[in-house]
Amino acid sequence: MKWKRRSKYYLVRLFRLKASPHQVAMGMALGFVPNWFPTFGIGPVLSAGIAKAAKVNLIAAVIGGFIGAPLWPFFFLLNYKVGSLFHPKPSKVTGIQEVEYLEAVNDTVDSWHSGSVQFLEGALINAFISSIIIYFIVYFLFKKYRIPILTKIRY
Template identity: 40%
Template sequence: MRAGLWNRIRDNVWPRMGMRRYGSYLRHRVMRLSASPHAIAAGVASGAAVSMFPLIGLHFLLGFVLAFATRGNMIAAAIGTAWGNPVTFPFFFAAAYAVGDWMTGGGGISRYEGVKLEATGAQLSQGLFAEGFGAIWPTFKTMMIGGLPMAILVFAVFYVLVRTVVTRVRALRQARLARRRPAASRSVQSSTN
């Protein structure tokens, strides 16, 4: 049965299974990857870091490129891009704009820029690129500038966090398997006697 357009849009914005279960699913997918802890951490961090940029539609590609450059896992990079989704993008882009505005010495939106934004809003209602890319370039540029330090910070945080978790989970799994092995070998020996 084919899902309607509305159902597909809803599923992309808010998964049917709920956000908590979806996050748990992604965590389990990451833990089951057979790559090294560095590759998994670099992949997830790459995907999460590129989500800070206002380049919707290019996040998978950029995540793969960054994961390749850092020797990260491509599947982990794809999973890491889930950090950027329609729920989180407004917060990321607003923060990227604020950071970029601060970095370029801007003082927020001036009265002149406010009037220009209102005019741009009227132009957008007539067509997104009625005035060309030049109408949105200043905002886009500010968001790209602000997105860079945010992406570096997100990469570092995700790398440390994911590598620590993957290393600990694998150590716990190895310890659990080591405890089972002696019990399994004793049961095999007793059945042969």
């Protein structure tokens, strides 16, 4: 129950922001970017830094940073899958159950032959595409449905 209440609180806080839909959408999109990279727990801090540098909404960026954190194993796998589309070498990671965080990061960072090129290309492509998608979804929600969503969330 605590998780449901907390998520409702952050949704209300997000939709009550006085910023323009563009500012909020850019904050959320840029805040989500660090989720595609191994940030070792400092993703939300990086999201805040990116938001400050880009002069977009800080709260939306931090929320964007927190949204993707639990999905890290899926994002890690997706980075390899997308990166392997551009390289003939098979990936070391083939399923979510095989993603062991520290081993995978060590293999990725250790050498260029271990698949780090696949991982980085996949991460950059995924970050770019997800940012565009998140921007348009959040912009549309804020532009068209901000008031109705706030009304529904309150009760």
